[in-house]
Amino acid sequence: MRHVTKDNITDVFMGYFGPDTDPRLKEILKSLVTHLHDFARETNLTHEEWRKGIEFLEAAGNISDAERHEFVLLSDVLGLSSLVDMLHSSPKGTSSSVLGPFHITGAPPLAIGGDMRRDFGGEVLLAKGTIRDEDGNPIEGAELDIWQTAPNGMYSSQDPDQDTYSFHGIQTTGPDGHYGFTTVKPVSYTVPSDGPVGDILRGSGRHPWRPSHLHYIVKAPGFRTLVTEIFPDDDPYLDEDTVFGVREDLVMTYVEQPAGSFPSDGYVLSGKVDGTWLLADFDLVLVRDGS
Ligand code: BEZ
Ligand code: FE
Numbered sequence: 001m002r003h004v005t006k007d008n009i010t011d012v013f014m015g016y017f018g019p020d021t022d023p024r025l026k027e028i029l030k031s032l033v034t035h036l037h038d039f040a041r042e043t044n045l046t047h048e049e050w051r052k053g054i055e056f057l058e059a060a061g062n063i064s065d066a067e068r069h070e071f072v073l074l075s076d077v078l079g080l081s082s083l084v085d086m087l088h089s090s091p092k093g094t095s096s097s098v099l100g101p102f103h104i105t106g107a108p109p110l111a112i113g114g115d116m117r118r119d120f121g122g123e124v125l126l127a128k129g130t131i132r133d134e135d136g137n138p139i140e141g142a143e144l145d146i147w148q149t150a151p152n153g154m155y156s157s158q159d160p161d162q163d164t165y166s167f168h169g170i171q172t173t174g175p176d177g178h179y180g181f182t183t184v185k186p187v188s189y190t191v192p193s194d195g196p197v198g199d200i201l202r203g204s205g206r207h208p209w210r211p212s213h214l215h216y217i218v219k220a221p222g223f224r225t226l227v228t229e230i231f232p233d234d235d236p237y238l239d240e241d242t243v244f245g246v247r248e249d250l251v252m253t254y255v256e257q258p259a260g261s262f263p264s265d266g267y268v269l270s271g272k273v274d275g276t277w278l279l280a281d282f283d284l285v286l287v288r289d290g291s
Pocket of ligand 1: 076
């Protein structure tokens with residue numbers, strides 16, 4: 001096309017694809033560029049605003065490295081990560097939620113009844129439940145990968161004072177499908193806001209907080225892997241999670257238990273918890289592969 005205009009540029013773009021373009025790439029680019037062009041026309045985007053956008057993307061690239069994923073964070077705070085997740089999660093079983101950037105592979109095994117709390121202070125939380133299928137049958141050999149923040153609101157990879165696998169562990173269920181471990185009550189925390197994504201949050205009058213949560217990845221042969229998180233119902237940020245990860249069925253109550261009632265056996269902390277403690281009893285329901 002020799003005469004490109006603001007009205008025909010989108011159609012001209014569509015005509016530039018080569019015959020061997022992968023059909024899915026073509027479909028995605030066609031839709032993306034249609035929306036991008038409409039966005040520029042609708043907002044009457046100025047040169048100055050376009051330049052600011054480019055500078056933002058450059059800054060996001062410059063701050064990113066193997067540990068810092070600013071573009072993923074951007075996708076998270078824009079709601080794109082959660083939307084993609086919801087588009088492809090099963091309508092059945094426990095809801096999925098965002099993975100986030102702080103999962104690390106190779107976490108150590110955590111025996112049933114094990115303790116992730118070790119020397120950290122903070123209220124003892126006993127998290128337990130059954131991993132089961134949609135018919136209620138317990139799943140033996142399910143693998144539960146668990147991670148959370150320390151009481152200071154930091155994941156181990158953010159905190160030089162924590163070991164690599166602090167507050168990370170993998171538990172495997174027996175024939176009863178049961179999981180159970182002790183930890184500290186997770187705290188609300190802020191996503192990294194010292195970079196360009198933080199500027200966007202501040203510029204939009206938004207805060208960087210996430211409600212406290214326990215992260216779980218649940219895997220079992222023959223079932224869809226579930227990436228999820230569970231949230232206590234008394235968290236002040238539950239209705240304004242900055243990465244849009246909260247789902248109704250993932251909100252539960254940490255029930256305070258009286259002093260002296262901690263289970264007398266079966267847990268590493270049995271016999272060592274004198275005061276009150278919290279119970280998070282939550283079953284995780286997996287759906288079969290292909291459903
Ligand atoms: C997280 O829950 O660990 C998380 C998710 C998205 C962005 C930052 C952190
Ligand atoms: Fe998290």
